[in-house]
Amino acid sequence: xxxxxxxxxxxxxxxxxxxxxxxxxxxxxxxxxxxxxxxxxxxxxxxxxxxxxxxxxxxxxxxxxxxxxxxxxxxxxxxxxxxxxxxxxxxxxxxxxxxxxxxxxxxxxxxxxxxxxxxxxxxxxxxxxxxxxxxxxxxxxxxxxxxxxxxxxxxxxxxxxxxxxxxxxxxxxxxxxxxxxxxxxxxxxxxxxxxxxxxxxxxxxxxxxxxxxxxxxxxxxxxxxxxxxxxxxxxxxxxxxxxxxxxxxxxxxxxxxxxxxxxxxxxxxxxxxxxxxxxxxxxxxxxxxxxxxxxxxxxxxxxxxxxxxxxxxxxxxxxxxxxxxxxxxxxxxxxxxxxxxxxxxxxxxxxxxxxxxxxxxxxxxxxxxxxxxxxxxxxxxxxxxxxxxxxxxxxxxxxxxxxxxxxxxxxxxxxxxxxxx
Numbered sequence: 001x002x003x004x005x006x007x008x009x010x011x012x013x014x015x016x017x018x019x020x021x022x023x024x025x026x027x028x029x030x031x032x033x034x035x036x037x038x039x040x041x042x043x044x045x046x047x048x049x050x051x052x053x054x055x056x057x058x059x060x061x062x063x064x065x066x067x068x069x070x071x072x073x074x075x076x077x078x079x080x081x082x083x084x085x086x087x088x089x090x091x092x093x094x095x096x097x098x099x100x101x102x103x104x105x106x107x108x109x110x111x112x113x114x115x116x117x118x119x120x121x122x123x124x125x126x127x128x129x130x131x132x133x134x135x136x137x138x139x140x141x142x143x144x145x146x147x148x149x150x151x152x153x154x155x156x157x158x159x160x161x162x163x164x165x166x167x168x169x170x171x172x173x174x175x176x177x178x179x180x181x182x183x184x185x186x187x188x189x190x191x192x193x194x195x196x197x198x199x200x201x202x203x204x205x206x207x208x209x210x211x212x213x214x215x216x217x218x219x220x221x222x223x224x225x226x227x228x229x230x231x232x233x234x235x236x237x238x239x240x241x242x243x244x245x246x247x248x249x250x251x252x253x254x255x256x257x258x259x260x261x262x263x264x265x266x267x268x269x270x271x272x273x274x275x276x277x278x279x280x281x282x283x284x285x286x287x288x289x290x291x292x293x294x295x296x297x298x299x300x301x302x303x304x305x306x307x308x309x310x311x312x313x314x315x316x317x318x319x320x321x322x323x324x325x326x327x328x329x330x331x332x333x334x335x336x337x338x339x340x341x342x343x344x345x346x347x348x349x350x351x352x353x354x355x356x357x358x359x360x361x362x363x364x365x366x367x368x369x370x371x372x373x374x375x376x377x378x379x380x381x382x383x384x385x386x387x388x389x390x391x392x393x394x395x396x397x398x399x400x401x402x403x404x405x406x407x408x409x410x411x412x413x414x415x416x417x418x419x420x421x
Contacts, residue, residue: 230397
């Protein structure tokens with residue numbers, strides 16, 4: 001294993017600044033990184049983020065190999081039953097990861113989604129091989145069965161420090177009690193066995209808000225670092241003409257699209273929606289709203305670059321919506337609900353506007369402010385672009401990831417040395 005050039009964390013305990021400074025990584029040995037990820041049945045933002053991170057790490061000169069699992073093979077009732085039973089310790093998936101570790105001998109293994117075919121138990125197995133691990137917490141599934149802290153259209157934290165089996169009663173995972181039992185059992189097993197407190201060298205939370213919820217769930221604060229998802233620079237035309245407000249996302253209740261439809265009736269600015277979902281029919285004939293359905297990424301980017309603002313009226317704790325990073329990169333301010341991570345990501349009056357979640361009057365007022373103050377709106381867009389350049393470019397985020405990897409490697413080496421003493 002390549003040794004870290006700098007011993008970042010001698011004690012692995014105590015206070016620290018949770019936001020890793022980007023740095024440059026110049027002159028340090030290149031790392032061997034194994035990225036593991038259980039892809040989703042419907043490809044989503046997390047899958048795209050993983051692919052983008054792998055590309056960025058390779059461009060920075062690191063040696064990166066990937067091991068991806070696909071849920072597409074879970075087809076029959078027997079497949080689902082077996083997967084549910086194995087979810088706490090997916091031995092077949094763990095064995096596959098261990099084989100890859102032994103063949104590649106990475107300095108660090110970076111885990112993204114591990115449910116259901118890998119499981120959190122993979123960290124213990126990798127630790128037994130003497131290799132450091134990093135876990136990105138894309139959602140809240142370490143303590144919440146559905147991963148989003150939401151039930152019946154409202155934020156819910158009942159399981160954050162209570163029994164995860166409450167999720168079974170409410171069928172929180174995809175409306176399935178069997179699926180909810182599988183996830184709740186996984187949460188309970190790894191909470192009790194200390195997986196999150198002992199077996200992971202570093203966690204990556206995407207926002208300061210997310211870090212607070214993981215602390216409440218019992219994860220060790222001295223091991224949690226904050227690193228947003230990065231985004232390649234699409235370029236920015238400061239003088240491009242702009243018109244209207246854009247929504248990009250699933251047309252589902254938690255995204256606040258029903259609130260947006262109500263607000264549209266009192267807006268003086270046209271609203272365009274890109275996406276699909278169960279609320280599509282309800283939105284189709286809404287005055288002031290144009291519904292385009294799903295569009296190719298290039299079309300979405302072009303429309304976002306021409307919009308006066310992006311609107312994110314969510315009613316749940318978003319993780320790290322990439323549409324916000326995309327909007328900022330294009331100099332487009334964001335009107336967003338003052339809830340969860342969104343309150344961290346958008347600075348009210350600087351890079352966008354806050355509105356009350358679920359309140360169409362508050363939302364209409366903010367959208368009309370965008371329409372009535374084009375000069376101020378343009379300045380908010382420029383401020384958003386500056387935040388992107390400082391925090392979310394691929395180079396900045398990759399440098400931050402490398403620092404976290406080196407911390408994890410040093411921490412694992414220190415732990416091994418203490419255990420051997």
